[in-house]
Amino acid sequence: MNSHTFKVLEVQKIKDRIAEFALTSEGKEKINNLSPSTNLKQIEAWLDEVSEGVEILKMSSSVPVHGLGGMEQILSKLNKGTALRPDQLTKLYDFLDCCGKMRRFMKDKEYLAPRVTSYVEVIEELPDLAGEINRCIRNGRVDDYATKEILKIRKQIAIQEERLKEKTLQLIRSNKYKTYLQENVVSQRDGRYVIPIKKEYRNKIKGAVLDTSASGSTLFIEPEEIAVFQEQLTWLHADEEVEIQKVLSYLTGLVEEKEPQIRLAIETMVHYDFLFAKAKYSRSINGVKVGVNDEQEIKLIQAKHPLIGDLAVPLSVRMKEGQNALVITGPNTGGKTVSIKTVGLLTLMVQCGLHIPASEESNLSVFQRILVDIGDGQSITENLSTFSSRIVNIIEILKDTNDQSLILLDELGSGTDPGEGMGLATAILEQLFEKGAMILATTHYSEIKEFAEEHPGFMNGSMEFDLETLSPTYRLNIGRGGESQAFAIALKLGIHPKIIERAHQVTYKEVKTYAHKETDSWKQKELEKQVIVNKYKYRKKVVNPEAKIVIYSQGDNVKISPTDEFGIVYSGPDPQGNYIVQVKGEKVAINHKRIKLYIAASELYPDDYDFDIIFQTKDNRKKSKILSKRHDDEITIDHTDI
Numbered sequence: 001m002n003s004h005t006f007k008v009l010e011v012q013k014i015k016d017r018i019a020e021f022a023l024t025s026e027g028k029e030k031i032n033n034l035s036p037s038t039n040l041k042q043i044e045a046w047l048d049e050v051s052e053g054v055e056i057l058k059m060s061s062s063v064p065v066h067g068l069g070g071m072e073q074i075l076s077k078l079n080k081g082t083a084l085r086p087d088q089l090t091k092l093y094d095f096l097d098c099c100g101k102m103r104r105f106m107k108d109k110e111y112l113a114p115r116v117t118s119y120v121e122v123i124e125e126l127p128d129l130a131g132e133i134n135r136c137i138r139n140g141r142v143d144d145y146a147t148k149e150i151l152k153i154r155k156q157i158a159i160q161e162e163r164l165k166e167k168t169l170q171l172i173r174s175n176k177y178k179t180y181l182q183e184n185v186v187s188q189r190d191g192r193y194v195i196p197i198k199k200e201y202r203n204k205i206k207g208a209v210l211d212t213s214a215s216g217s218t219l220f221i222e223p224e225e226i227a228v229f230q231e232q233l234t235w236l237h238a239d240e241e242v243e244i245q246k247v248l249s250y251l252t253g254l255v256e257e258k259e260p261q262i263r264l265a266i267e268t269m270v271h272y273d274f275l276f277a278k279a280k281y282s283r284s285i286n287g288v289k290v291g292v293n294d295e296q297e298i299k300l301i302q303a304k305h306p307l308i309g310d311l312a313v314p315l316s317v318r319m320k321e322g323q324n325a326l327v328i329t330g331p332n333t334g335g336k337t338v339s340i341k342t343v344g345l346l347t348l349m350v351q352c353g354l355h356i357p358a359s360e361e362s363n364l365s366v367f368q369r370i371l372v373d374i375g376d377g378q379s380i381t382e383n384l385s386t387f388s389s390r391i392v393n394i395i396e397i398l399k400d401t402n403d404q405s406l407i408l409l410d411e412l413g414s415g416t417d418p419g420e421g422m423g424l425a426t427a428i429l430e431q432l433f434e435k436g437a438m439i440l441a442t443t444h445y446s447e448i449k450e451f452a453e454e455h456p457g458f459m460n461g462s463m464e465f466d467l468e469t470l471s472p473t474y475r476l477n478i479g480r481g482g483e484s485q486a487f488a489i490a491l492k493l494g495i496h497p498k499i500i501e502r503a504h505q506v507t508y509k510e511v512k513t514y515a516h517k518e519t520d521s522w523k524q525k526e527l528e529k530q531v532i533v534n535k536y537k538y539r540k541k542v543v544n545p546e547a548k549i550v551i552y553s554q555g556d557n558v559k560i561s562p563t564d565e566f567g568i569v570y571s572g573p574d575p576q577g578n579y580i581v582q583v584k585g586e587k588v589a590i591n592h593k594r595i596k597l598y599i600a601a602s603e604l605y606p607d608d609y610d611f612d613i614i615f616q617t618k619d620n621r622k623k624s625k626i627l628s629k630r631h632d633d634e635i636t637i638d639h640t641d642i
Contacts, residue, residue, distance in 0.1 A: 004393070008372045009345045013307055014354075021280035024068040026266075027273030036351035038368050038404075040294050045115075046353025047289045052113030053279030054355070059112065061280075064105050065273040067091075067098035071266050078256050083248035086137050092255065092262075093133040099123045099265050100130075102272065116275065123268050124261040129254050136251060142244045150243045157236045164229040168193045171223055180204055182218045191237075192230050194220040278354060285309070287355030291363035296321045296403075296438055298343065301359035305342045306349070312357075315342050315476055317440075323459055325429065325439040327452040328476065330463030336442035337374060339463070339476050340408045343440055344370055347406060365438070368404040371397045375410070387414075394428060403436030410442050422447050433457060446507065487514070496530040549577040550592050555601030555611055561594050569601075570615055582615060 006012065019028040037043050056063070074088045084092075103125070106117040136146040144151050168186045171177055172195055180201035187194055189210040196218045197205055207227070211220040222230065255262070281287070285306050298319040304312035313335065319326055328336050346356045350364050373393050394412075401407060413425030422445040429448070432439055443449070452458035464475040487500050497514040504512045552558065556569040558581065565583055567590075572579030577592040605611075612621055 002371070005344070005348075005370050005372050008374050009341055009348060009370075010307060011345070011348055014345070014349065017284075018277050018281045018354075021277040021284075022273050023065050023277075024270065024273050026068055026072070026270045027065070027277055030270060030274045031277060034352050036348055037353070038351070038366055040292060040366055043292050043351055043353060043366060047292070047350070047355070048115060049275055050278050050282055050353065050355055051289045052116040053275050054282055055112050056109050056116065057276065057279050057283060059109065060105070063272070063276050064098055064101040065269060065276065067095040068266065068269055068273070071095055071262075075259065075263065075266075078252070078259055083245060083252045084255065086141050086248070089133050089137050089248070089251055089255075090140060093130055093137070095262075095266075095269075096126055096130045096133075099269065100125065102269065119268055119271065123265045126258055126261060129258055132254055133251060136247050142247050146247045147243060150240065150247070153236060153240045153243060157233065157240065160229065160233045160236055164193055164226060164233060167226050167229055168195065168223075171195060171225060177205070177223075187220065189220055189222075192222055193226060194222050197221050282355035285355075285357045287357055288360045288362075289355055290350060290358060290360065292350060292366055293363055294366050296324055296365050297363060298347075298365055298438065299361070299363040300343065300346065301362050303342060303346055303356065303358035303362060305338060305345065306357055307345075308338070312338075312342075313475055315339055316478075317343060317461075317476065318478065319438060319440075319459070323457060324437070325433050325452070325458045326441070326461050326478070327429075327448055327458060328440070328442045328461040328463065329444070329446075329449050330442075335463050335476070337410050340410065340440040340442060341374065344372060344406065344408045365406075367406040367438070368402070369400055370406045370408070371400055372408040373397060373410065373412070374408060390414075398428070398431060401432055401435045401437045405435075405437040407432055407437045407439045407441075409439065412441050412443060412448075413445065421445070426451050429458075430455075494527065496527055499530065549573050550595070550597075552579060552592075552595065552597065553601050555605055555609070555614070556597060557599040557601075557604060558595045559598045560590060561596070566598060568614060569595075587615075 015031055015034055018034075019031045022028045022031055037046070070088075070091050074084065074092055077084060077088070103120050103123060106120040110117045136143055142150065144154050165186065172181060172184050172186065177195065177197075180197050182196040182198050185196065187196070192210060194210050196213075197220075199217050199219055202209070202219055202221075205221050205223060207221045207223040207225075209219050209221050212218065213220075287306075298317060300315060300317045302314040302316060304310075304314055317326070317339075328339060330336050346358065347364050347367065348370060349356050351366060356362075373390060397407060409428075412428060413421035413423075425441075425443065425445060425448055429439065429441060429451075441448075449460055452460045459478060461476055461478045464477055487504060491497065491500050491514055500514045501512060504510070504514070551573070552569045554569055554571065558567055558569060559565075560567055560581065560583065567581040567583040567588075570580040570582050570587055573592055578589045579592060579595060580587050581590050581595070612624070616624070
């Protein structure tokens with residue numbers, strides 16, 4: 001399958017709609033990478049999966065597929081010599097919990113979906129790992145009770161912080177600092193306790209300035225009286241961090257031991273998300289599992305284009321080996337293109353393992369290649385016309401086609417001379433048929449319809465048209481080509497039957513009678529006006545050509561319409577009133593009606609002026625001069641008037 005086929009048949013839009021039902025980014029990515037298979041058994045297995053998924057969704061639409069976000073990033077951190085963070089371990093615990101929920105969810109679905117429920121068995125329960133993570137990590141941090149050392153250190157930290165805070169409060173309450181304080185509050189900067197001192201009293205307080213206010217009027221100072229307490233607290237926090245890293249490293253080691261099991265669980269959960277997204281999409285389009293075969297048989301019953309939905313008119317098509325070319329005729333906007341695109345898209349969907357909106361009796365063949373030529377494909381950048389670009393595409397189709405190909409051709413041979421286009425279209429269809437491909441083609445050419453009727457293996461089809469409403473019904477009828485709807489429509493709209501009869505004779509080389517059921521006498525009279533012939537049509541007008549031809553003399557300077565160019569009269573007129581006029585060094589025939597005198601020759605040249613100077617080449621004038629003196633057989637003069 002090539003990218004052009006996917007683009008024309010709008011496969012990406014189908015993927016986008018399925019992806020809307022996926023709950024994880026990994027599931028959406030897997031849907032986006034969905035590609036068709038040519039393995040019959042594989043396709044059947046995929047379709048069975050989706051069928052079981054649909055049955056499970058009928059029981060419960062809430063499938064526990066979540067907790068996958070960020071798991072790939074977590075696994076990428078393993079075996080790198082660094083410990084996982086508490087938030088990453090919490091995410092891993094949530095995933096393991098989700099796996100447990102999936103196991104419980106699938107437990108009572110075994111009789112309904114044996115294939116799909118069996119996948120959960122590869123998700124190994126990891127109670128020890130989950131239990132240790134849950135014991136050691138709480139509220140996004142290593143818990144106090146993760147180890148005895150952490151509990152002991154954190155108690156010491158709490159006591160030291162209380163002592164430090166109390167000492168700081170004593171300082172701001174004392175008379176020693178009362179005058180210097182900006183306000184009576186204790187605050188922290190970078191985890192160290194400070195007091196706010198007015199800027200002008202900086203030298204009155206011994207200690208380190210850790211911060212200043214936005215205005216600069218207040219200094220936040222750590223007094224030296226509490227510095228020793230701060231240092232003790234800092235050492236305790238350092239001890240705490242060492243113990244925390246020990247716990248995180250311990251848990252990371254447990255995760256690394258179970259990495260293969262975790263990766264398999266992730267892969268299985270992603271597949272579940274992928275599978276249930278396809279099942280949800282199937283329910284949204286009323287899709288069903290259809291049969292598949294490798295015997296070049298297409299049987300679509302009451303099928304609909306999935307992107308059109310309920311507005312689509314059901315399509316039924318039956319083709320098999322020995323009848324593997326269908327030619328569809330019908331009016332524009334009648335649904336021909338949609339019909340062949342529906343067959344192509346539904347075939348691709350089935351080969352991707354998707355349910356399709358059709359009757360369960362439908363059965364589709366598996367193709368190695370689906371090749372399409374639909375739309376003009378005009379390329380401005382490559383300077384190709386509509387016809388040229390389509391022929392380039394057809395050449396590729398001819399090269400790639402084999403007896404395992406489905407070919408979709410829309411308006412084959414259009415965009416060029418109708419006679420040659422029809423011949424080319426017929427020859428291409430014959431060649432593709434000889435290659436053994438299954439073909440669906442649309443056309444306007446009645447000759448191709450006749451060709452299909454006469455050649456074994458070809459079938460005619462037509463898009464139904466309602467002559468009462470003058471609108472298409474978008475229904476495909478197999479077994480007969482479309483009637484001449486243009487004639488029928490024109491007749492109904494009021495074209496005289498005689499004109500339609502003549503048109504039919506020109507088109508089909510046969511005589512056919514068209515009757516117009518018009519009873520209103522006034523309307524009948526109006527109708528007849530279309531075919532009233534002017535009885536004076538062939539009466540010849542008597543004219544005197546000589547009286548109308550304006551006479552010009554050699555050398556007259558004339559203006560020529562409609563180009564407004566100037567020329568010099570050389571000779572004429574002939575019986576039709578044409579003069580030979582020299583324009584820009586070239587002699588051309590111009591009718592007198594296009595010539596208007598600008599300056600007469602008598603005003604431009606003397607009576608004895610030699611016009612050969614104007615009208616003859618220098619070489620010819622030299623030859624004439626020689627011949628006027630003597631005869632010479634080797635000299636010839638070419639008098640080319642035009």
